[in-house]
Amino acid sequence: xxxxxxxxxxxxxxxxxxxxxxxxxxxxxxxxxxxxxxxxxxxxxxxxxxxxxxxxxxxxxxxxxxxxxxxxxxxxxxxxxxxxxxxxxxxxxxxxxxxxxx
Numbered sequence: 001x002x003x004x005x006x007x008x009x010x011x012x013x014x015x016x017x018x019x020x021x022x023x024x025x026x027x028x029x030x031x032x033x034x035x036x037x038x039x040x041x042x043x044x045x046x047x048x049x050x051x052x053x054x055x056x057x058x059x060x061x062x063x064x065x066x067x068x069x070x071x072x073x074x075x076x077x078x079x080x081x082x083x084x085x086x087x088x089x090x091x092x093x094x095x096x097x098x099x100x101x102x
Contacts, residue, residue, distance in 0.1 A: 003048070004055045008069035012099035013038035016056055016067040019045060023078040024066040030085065036099045071097035 008014045013031060015038050017024035031038050043049035043065060053064045059074055061067040068075045070093055075081065084090040094100040 001055045001058065004052055004059070005072075007039070007041060007052075008074070009072040011037075011039040012071060012097040013094065014041070014069040015039070016041050016043060016052065016061075016065055016069075018043050018065045021065050027066045027068060027078050027081055030081070034091070034094065034100060035102070036094060038099075070094065070099070 004016075007016075013036050015024070015028060015031070017028060017040055019042050028038070028040060041049075041052070043053050046052075056064045056067045059067075061074070061077060063077065066077055066081075068077070068081050075084070075093075081090065084093065091100065095102075
């Protein structure tokens with residue numbers, strides 16, 4: 001859990017993902033299209049990725065990926081991010097944490 005917290009604080013936006021997950025790809029693309037440069041941790045490619053995945057499940061991420069942290073706080077997965085985007089709350093949140101400057 002401590003490792004997740006540390007990794008989640010390294011940039012304004014941090015995404016825990018898997019290379020084989022289509023929803024992870026969609027969420028990463030959304031942030032890239034906004035001009036955000038998130039830290040991406042591909043759990044199927046990093047050492048101890050399985051441990052991190054278990055920690056994300058304990059935090060309430062179901063499914064475990066994508067798991068998006070904004071400003072060091074867990075926002076949620078694809079459903080939560082898309083809901084924020086559709087109700088026009090995502091961009092202001094990204095600006096608030098310094099992930100967007102426009």
